[in-house]
Amino acid sequence: MTIHATSAGLTADATPAGLTADATPAGLRLVDVNLAATVEQASVGSDPYRIDADGVPYVPVGDGGIVLGVRLGDGVWEHPGDHAAPGACLVHQDPAAGYALAAQACIGNPVTVRTGAAAGRAGTVVGKRGEGGRVIAVFPQDTLRLLRPGDQLAVRGRGAGAADPVPGVTIRNIDPALLAVLPVTLGPETLTVGVRTRLPSKLVGNGIGRPTPMWDLDLQLTPASARRYDAAGLRLGDLVAITDLDARFNAGYRRGWVTIGLVGHGGSPQPGHGPGVTAILTGPAGSLRATPDPSGHQGLSEEAALDAVRDLL
Amino acid sequence: MQVTSNAGQLVTQVLAGEVWPPLGDRHGFRVDPDGNAFLLPGMGGVTLGAHCGDPATGYAADHLEPGLSVRHRDPAANYALQYLTCVGNTVVVTTGPAAGSEGFVIGQHAYVLVDLPEPTLRSVTVGDQVTVFAVGQGLALFDHPAIKVKNCSPRLLAALAGGTGPDGRLRVHVAARVPAEAIGAGAGMASEYANTDLMGAYEVGGEELSLGLQSLRIGDVVALADTDHRYGRGYREGWLSIGVISTGSGRLFGHGPGPSTIMSGPAEAFTIIDDAGANLAVLAAVLPQKEHA
Numbered sequence: 001m002t003i004h005a006t007s008a009g010l011t012a013d014a015t016p017a018g019l020t021a022d023a024t025p026a027g028l029r030l031v032d033v034n035l036a037a038t039v040e041q042a043s044v045g046s047d048p049y050r051i052d053a054d055g056v057p058y059v060p061v062g063d064g065g066i067v068l069g070v071r072l073g074d075g076v077w078e079h080p081g082d083h084a085a086p087g088a089c090l091v092h093q094d095p096a097a098g099y100a101l102a103a104q105a106c107i108g109n110p111v112t113v114r115t116g117a118a119a120g121r122a123g124t125v126v127g128k129r130g131e132g133g134r135v136i137a138v139f140p141q142d143t144l145r146l147l148r149p150g151d152q153l154a155v156r157g158r159g160a161g162a163a164d165p166v167p168g169v170t171i172r173n174i175d176p177a178l179l180a181v182l183p184v185t186l187g188p189e190t191l192t193v194g195v196r197t198r199l200p201s202k203l204v205g206n207g208i209g210r211p212t213p214m215w216d217l218d219l220q221l222t223p224a225s226a227r228r229y230d231a232a233g234l235r236l237g238d239l240v241a242i243t244d245l246d247a248r249f250n251a252g253y254r255r256g257w258v259t260i261g262l263v264g265h266g267g268s269p270q271p272g273h274g275p276g277v278t279a280i281l282t283g284p285a286g287s288l289r290a291t292p293d294p295s296g297h298q299g300l301s302e303e304a305a306l307d308a309v310r311d312l313l
Numbered sequence: 314m315q316v317t318s319n320a321g322q323l324v325t326q327v328l329a330g331e332v333w334p335p336l337g338d339r340h341g342f343r344v345d346p347d348g349n350a351f352l353l354p355g356m357g358g359v360t361l362g363a364h365c366g367d368p369a370t371g372y373a374a375d376h377l378e379p380g381l382s383v384r385h386r387d388p389a390a391n392y393a394l395q396y397l398t399c400v401g402n403t404v405v406v407t408t409g410p411a412a413g414s415e416g417f418v419i420g421q422h423a424y425v426l427v428d429l430p431e432p433t434l435r436s437v438t439v440g441d442q443v444t445v446f447a448v449g450q451g452l453a454l455f456d457h458p459a460i461k462v463k464n465c466s467p468r469l470l471a472a473l474a475g476g477t478g479p480d481g482r483l484r485v486h487v488a489a490r491v492p493a494e495a496i497g498a499g500a501g502m503a504s505e506y507a508n509t510d511l512m513g514a515y516e517v518g519g520e521e522l523s524l525g526l527q528s529l530r531i532g533d534v535v536a537l538a539d540t541d542h543r544y545g546r547g548y549r550e551g552w553l554s555i556g557v558i559s560t561g562s563g564r565l566f567g568h569g570p571g572p573s574t575i576m577s578g579p580a581e582a583f584t585i586i587d588d589a590g591a592n593l594a595v596l597a598a599v600l601p602q603k604e605h606a
Contacts, residue, residue: 051544202493202539203548209498209510209567218501220548244494249344252567253494253512255521271547272501 026163033157035101037090037111037135040065041149050082052269053222058082062266064089064134066147072126072138072237072302076266076275077223083276085265086236086302087123087138088147090155095132102133102214106159107262107278107300108178110309111137113153118146122312124305125155126237127264127278128173130207130215136264138305160213166191169283170248172212174262181304182239183297184281191281192289193260196238196297197230201245201253205272212247216276217261218268230294238263238299240277241290247279258285262300315476316483317455320467325448328394330383330404330425334358334439343375346518346566351375353564357382357424358439364428365419365532366594369561369570370514376568377561379531380416380434382424383443396505398425399449400557400573401469401596406433409441418445419532419593420559420573421464423507428593450505457483460578461543463505469557469575472595473534478584485555485576486588488533493548495524496540497567504542508559508571515569516562529570532593533558536585542577553580557593 042065049057062070062084070079070086090111092098109125123139135155139147159175169191171179179186183194199219207217219231219240226232234240240261246254247261261277268274281288335357342350354360355374363372363379381404385391402418404427414437416429425445429437449466456477462470475484497510513524529535535556541549556572563569 053541053544053547053549055544200494202496204500205547206501208496208500209512209565220500225550246346246566249346249348250566250568252346252497253522253524254346257521270501271541271543271545271549273547 028163030158030161033104035104035155035157037092037101037153037155039147039149039151039153040089040091040134050270053271058269065149066144068144070236070266072300072305074236076234076236076263079266081266082268082270083129083265083273085127085129085136087126087136087144089129090135090137090153091132098133099214101155102128102135104157104160105135105155106157106173106175107280108175108308109158110156110312111153112312113143113147113151116146116148116151118143118151121146122309124309126300126305127262127276128214128216129265129276130210133214138302140306166287168287169281171281172247173278174280178308181307182300190287190289192291193239193241193281194297195241195260195290195292196234196299197292197294198241198243198290199229199231201242203229204242204245204251205274207276208251210250212249212251212279216264216278217242217251218273218276220272221274222267230292233294234263234275235299236263236266237301238297241292243285245282247282251279256285257283258288258290260288260290314470314473316457316470318467318470319451319453319455320470323448323451323467325446326397328397328445328447330385330394330443330445332359332381332437332439332441332443333384333424343565345564346515346522351564355562359434359437361431361434363531363561364431365596366592367531369529369531369533369558370516370527372562374562375564376422378422378424378426379419379561380429381427381437381443383427383445384424394425394445395421395423397447397450398445399447399464399466399469400559400575400593401466401472402448403446405444406437407442407444409438410436411441417596420508420557421506422560422571426559454483456481457578457582459582460576462576464573465575469596474588474591474595475586480584482582482584484584484586485536486534486586486591487536487555488589488591489526489529489535490585490587491526491535491537492524493539495526496537496548497569499571500546502546504546504574504577508573509537509546509556510563510568510571512567512569515564517564526570529558530592531558531561534591535572537572540577542574546574551580553578553583
C-alpha cells in the first residue's frame with residue numbers, strides 16, 4: 001500500500017498498511033495510569049560553562065528543575081536562560097521508569113504533589129523534554145514556590161494510544177480532551193489548527209531522528225533569525241506548524257507533511273538548540289492544515305492548563 | 314591541499330581503544346520511516362565489505378559503520394578517544410591475529426571508525442585492542458582565520474584537493490552538496506563527537522522521503538549548506554561545514570549516512586568545487602607516510 005502526500009492534498013489507496021502500524025482503532029477506551037515522578041534538581045557538570053553558537057562561554061540558567069518567574073504566555077526569549085521551562089521538570093531516578101514517565105504522560109494530564117510543603121496541591125503537564133525523559137508541569141505560582149527538588153508527585157497519565165482525530169492524522173503527547181481548549185477545528189476529513197507561525201523542517205535541531213513520545217524538538221531560532229520566520233513573537237504555550245516533518249515515530253523529513261508542536265521551553269544559546277516544541281499532531285498537509293497568526297495567536301494559557309485540573313486545586 | 318597551517322606544531326597523543334561489540338536491547342526491533350519494524354546489523358563490532366569509495370547506501374544495514382567500531386571502557390578516557398581522534402589518523406591493531414596491521418580513521422560515530430584492508434579486517438574481532446595515534450585537533454589554517462578546522466589530521470589536510478585560491482578563499486572539492494533539510498540526528502550535539510546523520514537516502518519508503526542523496530559513497534567529502542559546526546552542530550544561514558561520509562545506510566527514521574565534520578566557516582570563506590573524486594580514498598596514496606613521530 002502507498003500513500004501519496006502532495007501539495008495538492010492527500011490521496012491514499014485504501015488503508016496503507018505501513019501507516020496504520022501504530023494507529024488505534026476508534027472506539028477503544030484509553031486507560032489512565034498513575035505514574036510516580038520526582039521534582040528535578042537542575043544539574044551541571046564540573047565545568048560551569050557551556051559554549052554558545054559563537055564560541056562564547058556562558059553559565060546555563062533555568063535548564064531543568066524548578067524555575068520561578070517563567071510562565072506560559074511569556075516570550076521564549078523574554079528571560080535569559082537555557083531551555084528554561086515554565087514550572088517544574090519531573091523525572092524518575094530509574095532510567096527505564098523515566099522513559100515510561102515521558103512516554104505515557106501527556107499534555108493536559110493532572111499532577112498531584114504527594115510529599116513536601118506543597119503536598120496535596122496540583123498542576124498540569126504542558127510538555128516534555130528529551131534525552132533522559134523529562135516532563136514539564138505548570139503549577140499555580142503559590143504552589144511552585146513551595147516545591148522543592150526531590151518532592152514526590154503522581155502524574156495521571158492519559159492520552160497515549162489515542163485514535164486518529166481524522167483519518168491519517170496522528171495525535172501524540174496530548175490528552176485528546178485538551179484539544180478543545182486549543183485553536184483546533186475538527187472537520188470530517190481535515191483538522192485545522194491555528195498556530196503562531198509555520199516553520200520549515202530545516203529549523204528543527206536537537207530532537208530530529210529521536211522518538212517523539214519521549215523527546216521534544218528544538219527550533220534553531222534566535223531573536224535575530226526569528227523575524228524571518230514570523231516567529232519573533234513566539235511564546236511559551238504557542239502552537240507552531242513545522243512543514244515537511246513526520247513525527248509519528250521518530251521525527252524526520254517527509255515532503256508534504258506537517259507537524260504541530262506546543263512550545264514547552266524557551267530559547268537556548270547552544271548551537272542546534274532553541275525553543276522546544278512537543279509534537280502533538282502530525283499528518284499529510286492535505287489533512288492537517290495550519291493557519292498562522294503571528295501577532296494574534298493564542299495557544300495554551302496557564303489558566304486553561306490549570307483549568308484542566310481545577311477539581312484538584 | 315595547498316594551504317599553510319600549524320600542522321608542524323601539533324602534538325600526537327597515543328590512545329588505546331577496543332573493538333566494541335554491537336549492542337542490542339531485549340526488544341530487538343527498531344522503527345523505519347513508515348512504522349515498520351526492522352532488525353539489522355551495521356553498528357558496532359567489525360563490519361566487513363564496506364570501504365572508502367564504496368557506496369554508502371544500498372546495504373541491508375542500519376547505521377552502517379564500515380570497518381572497526383572502537384571505544385574505551387572508561388567513560389572519560391572514551392570521550393578523550395572520541396574527541397581527540399581525527400579523520401586520517403593512523404590506527405594499529407595491537408592484539409589478536411591481526412596485531413601489527415595498520416589502518417586509518419574514517420570518522421567518528423560515538424565510536425572511532427577504522428578502515429583496514431578487507432583481508433586484515435577478516436581477522437579482527439570484538440575485544441581486540443587498537444592503538445590510535447591521535448593528531449589534528451588544534452589544526453589552524455594561517456590564511457583562513459574564519460574557518461575552524463576540526464577532526465582533520467594533517468595527513469588528510471595534505472591529501473585533499475584544493476587550497477588557498479587567488480581570491481583568498483579556501484578551495485574545497487566536494488563529491489556532493491547537502492541541503493539543510495537533510496540534517497538529521499546529531500543536530501545540537503558536539504561536533505567533535507559522533508556525526509551528522511543525513512535524511513533522505515533511505516533504502517525504503519516513497520519518493521517523498523528522498524533528498525537526492527542516494528549516490529553518496531563512504532569517504533565522500535561533502536558540503537553541508539547553512540550549518541555552523543564550529544562549537545556544535547547548528548543551523549546557520551550563510552554558513553558552511555565540510556564533512557567526510559563516515560557511516561552508511563540508516564533505516565531508522567531521521568537517520569542515515571553521516572559526515573564527520575572537518576571544517577566550518579562562513580560560506581564566503583570557501584569556494585566549493587564539485588568533484589566526484591573528492592573522497593577519503595585519496596588517503597590511500599599517502600598511507601605509507603607516517604604523520605606521527
